[in-house]
Amino acid sequence: MKTIIIIGGSKGIGNALLYLLLPNNKVINISRTTPQQEHKNLTHMSCDVLKDELPSIETADALVYCPGSINLKPISRLSLDDFRDDFEINVLGAVNAIQTYLPALKKGTKPSIVLFSTVAAKLGMPFHASIATAKSGIEGLVKSLGAELAPTLRINAIAPTVTNTELASKLLRNDKMIDAITERHPLKKFLNPDEVASMAAFLISEKAASISGQVFEMDCGIVTFKI
Numbered sequence: 001m002k003t004i005i006i007i008g009g010s011k012g013i014g015n016a017l018l019y020l021l022l023p024n025n026k027v028i029n030i031s032r033t034t035p036q037q038e039h040k041n042l043t044h045m046s047c048d049v050l051k052d053e054l055p056s057i058e059t060a061d062a063l064v065y066c067p068g069s070i071n072l073k074p075i076s077r078l079s080l081d082d083f084r085d086d087f088e089i090n091v092l093g094a095v096n097a098i099q100t101y102l103p104a105l106k107k108g109t110k111p112s113i114v115l116f117s118t119v120a121a122k123l124g125m126p127f128h129a130s131i132a133t134a135k136s137g138i139e140g141l142v143k144s145l146g147a148e149l150a151p152t153l154r155i156n157a158i159a160p161t162v163t164n165t166e167l168a169s170k171l172l173r174n175d176k177m178i179d180a181i182t183e184r185h186p187l188k189k190f191l192n193p194d195e196v197a198s199m200a201a202f203l204i205s206e207k208a209a210s211i212s213g214q215v216f217e218m219d220c221g222i223v224t225f226k227i
Helices: 012-024 080-106 129-149 166-172 175-184 193-203
Strands: 002-007 025-031 042-046 062-065 112-116 154-160 215-218
Touching: 002 012, 002 080, 012 025, 012 193, 062 080, 080 112, 080 129, 112 129, 112 193, 129 154, 154 193, 166 175, 193 215
Parallel strands: 002 025, 002 062, 025 042, 062 112, 112 154, 154 215
Antiparallel strands: none
């Protein structure tokens, strides 16, 4: 039974991953709010990852860092503080988690890390300047650490398109917007959290033992295809 650290497992993709992993893994969730799930394999540690010292953990086999932001504004309305805030939660929070838990992961069995990017890091999209900049930092981090930590530890990222979570609620707030986003994707769909969680679960599993330093676009075709 593996020990998996999920940072941000109380909501959205992190919560879907927590639910998926609990039956067969020990899951340590670190977040400000407590997950609704109760399970003998779940340990919750309350923590604001941007303000508090991360709790001590002796050993772990995987780390998944889920916190993120969707801060969409024209460049004329984006302040430097917007860029700083997005970079802090997406990149510096992940770096802090990795530095804190790297000793514990090195004690684990075939350890791995999963981070999250966005399709906007590859596909130029209006109003995404701040979040695309931050998430591009995540992709650079994955490539660099993949090389630095091999062969001891694997690290990969997932770059999802719009996912039906609370974080994306403003993008999916009515039927007209849902229809427009659906139509923009060549597969005529967008993501649900379970799909992304399944990819994360695969990447920390032994089935992905030969995969490191990669960014997987779960894009419903929007980056890959022009139809």
